[in-house]
Amino acid sequence: MANLYQYLTENYKENEPFFLSDIQIEGMTGNNIRQQLKKLTDAEKVKRFDKGIYYLPKRSIFKSGSKPTLEKVLEYKYLRDNDRRCGYISGLLFFNQMGLTTQVPMQYEIVSNKATNEYRETSLAKSRIIIRKPKVPVTEKNYMALQFLDMLKDVDVYSEMSGTDLQKRLYQYMRDAGLEISDLESYFSYYPDKLYKNLIETRVIYNGILA
Numbered sequence: 001m002a003n004l005y006q007y008l009t010e011n012y013k014e015n016e017p018f019f020l021s022d023i024q025i026e027g028m029t030g031n032n033i034r035q036q037l038k039k040l041t042d043a044e045k046v047k048r049f050d051k052g053i054y055y056l057p058k059r060s061i062f063k064s065g066s067k068p069t070l071e072k073v074l075e076y077k078y079l080r081d082n083d084r085r086c087g088y089i090s091g092l093l094f095f096n097q098m099g100l101t102t103q104v105p106m107q108y109e110i111v112s113n114k115a116t117n118e119y120r121e122t123s124l125a126k127s128r129i130i131i132r133k134p135k136v137p138v139t140e141k142n143y144m145a146l147q148f149l150d151m152l153k154d155v156d157v158y159s160e161m162s163g164t165d166l167q168k169r170l171y172q173y174m175r176d177a178g179l180e181i182s183d184l185e186s187y188f189s190y191y192p193d194k195l196y197k198n199l200i201e202t203r204v205i206y207n208g209i210l211a
Contacts (some may be wrong), residue, residue, distance in 0.1 A: 049073060148179060
């Protein structure tokens with residue numbers, strides 16, 4: 001048990017989620033790792049977030065201690081592969097993050113290279129998670145462009161803003177993200193014709209480097 005705990009403290013920070021499937025220690029079988037992890041959990045040196053997901057608890061003023069947020073677990077599970085970007089948040093949650101809707105999503109939508117199917121529903125910490133395959137492999141270089149285009153495809157459906165206010169919000173986001181039309185153009189063909197309609201109506205396509 002001491003060997004596993006030492007491994008965990010050397011490889012993970014407090015409240016940093018880690019996955020049973022990722023733990024590999026020379027000389028220890030998978031069954032042995034599971035048994036030791038259970039002992040550590042029973043001793044409250046390690047806490048279980050959900051099936052197969054654990055973390056080293058961080059002390060807090062609360063008796064139960066603090067725990068990683070679901071968003072952080074989703075990032076480690078679906079949005080990053082080690083230090084490489086491999087996914088992004090999509091759907092209503094991204095509209096909410098952009099300030100385009102006040103609706104609080106009842107589910108999390110993820111686009112990730114780790115998706116094994118075009119569409120899959122699962123749950124994590126009692127929350128509904130929708131995972132989709134990306135149109136092209138997600139990288140650190142292109143994820144913001146793909147995320148933006150996913151949003152634009154459905155902007156007429158979910159955005160509570162319209163007209164000039166919507167245009168200003170989109171332009172500001174592009175400025176902040178360093179996105180230009182040239183960063184988006186190569187992905188247009190992966191989207192339905194509806195995207196072109198929304199690009200024109202929001203005037204994003206006319207702005208080039210942006211006014």
